[in-house]
Amino acid sequence: MAITAQQAIDVFRSWLGMSRKKGTHKPIVDIYNSYLPQPRGYRLTYTDDYCDGAVSAVFIKLNAVDLIGGIECGVEEHVSKFRKKGIWKEDGRIVPQPGDIIVYSWRKSTQPNNAYSDHIGMIEIVDKKNRTMTVIEGNTQGGIVGRRIVPFGWGYIRGFALPHYSKKEADSKIPEISENNELSAEDALFYDEKTEGTYETITDLWMRTGAGKEKTGIxxxxxxxxxxxxxxYNETPEQIKWLYVVYEDLKGYCSTRYLKVSD
Structure with a gap:
């Protein structure tokens, strides 16, 4: 089935916030297990790490498994399938497109990184202006489907799989940050010149992928x-302001509750 990158992103985005701890991620696991035969005969359990299971489930739901060379629940095994399919790019320094698959290895922190694959996700947004990308991933901190903001060329990137999506008008709707510095419709950023400036952390503080303590830590x-x-900045329903900040070339959100204006 011919699908666009936007369709794949929309499916993954609809699962944001699903949690292994709360058991709300079970529909993803069920979708993965519905596809037969299962790789190596292994049936994914509700307590397993499910990052690759989630990526696979996106394409199962769209009836487009062939785009990624088949399903997998093991990232290193999926890289082998990406290679066989001819869509694997073992270079963490390239600039991907929304809908591309990103693979990480936490075992090496510099490029080129050809270490064993540990984690996987899908590119949601490419910010060419700030040289970052927003990634949707299953099984993030706490077993949640969440977002991560990653700088171009980050040392932990193993490489990318580049599915051959259908080129339709829908692709033009993929969010791409280039001029207005906005993350997405649901994480829209606001601007106030009063918030511009340098701040100092009052305590050890998580920089997160979005506004709210439930968002993935970077x-x-x-x-x-x-x-x-x-x-x-963005503001949560509790009217807590979260600034969109830069620290050591990483971009993300920090709560103003734990920040003070720097001298």
């Missing part, structure tokens, strides 16, 4: 470190 910023905000 990095812990130690107490006393300086971070910069260009004036963009």
């Amino acid at each position: 990095i812990v910023v130690p107490a006393g470190k300086k971070i910069h905000c260009d004036g963009y």
